[in-house]
Amino acid sequence: MDGxxxxxxxxxxxxxxxxxxxxxxRLDRRLRTLRRGFGPWSGAWSRSGTWTAVLVLGCACLFVRAVATGAPALLWLFSGVWVATAVRLLWLGCAWGRRRAKAWAGTRAPGGGS
Known part of the structure; x- marks a missing residue:
């Protein structure tokens, strides 16, 4: 140590x-989630992001199965899961936009123009 x-x-x-x-x-949790990375193991994904990914995968599987069989029950099930997936994706997009706006506002110099 210098000094x-x-x-x-x-x-x-x-x-x-x-x-x-x-x-x-609360501070400890915030500091732990500041890590950079990708995937559930790195702290970059939230629990809601993981569930949305599961919904997307289920929606894709149901779509393939419904098209292959043409069963009306599978088509209705796919449409329900698709709506739930779209709502979750919209919610995640809004949350991401709020975080980005908050981070952008925090980096701007107070009282500065431009």
Whole structure:
């Protein structure tokens, strides 16, 4: 470490601050989800994104099966799953847009034009 070392009092204060930060579960969760990556194992996917992916896969399977057999029950089931999938995709898109807008607003200089 460069520079002067911390005094005993400063180390105690720093330890107290670190302890308070470690006990804040909300902050800990936010810091854990800041990781970059792709997939459910990297923290980039939310639980709702995973369920939407499952709906998309189920919708595709039902579509292929309904077209191959022509059964009216499968066609109706496909249409129901398709609507649910479209609603979930719209919800995820809106949530993504809100996050992007919030991040963009946070990076703008306060009081700046342009």
């Amino acid at each position: 002067p070392e911390l005094s005993e009092r400063e180390r105690m204060i720093l330890a107290g601050i670190e302890g308070d930060l470690r006990s804040d579960e």
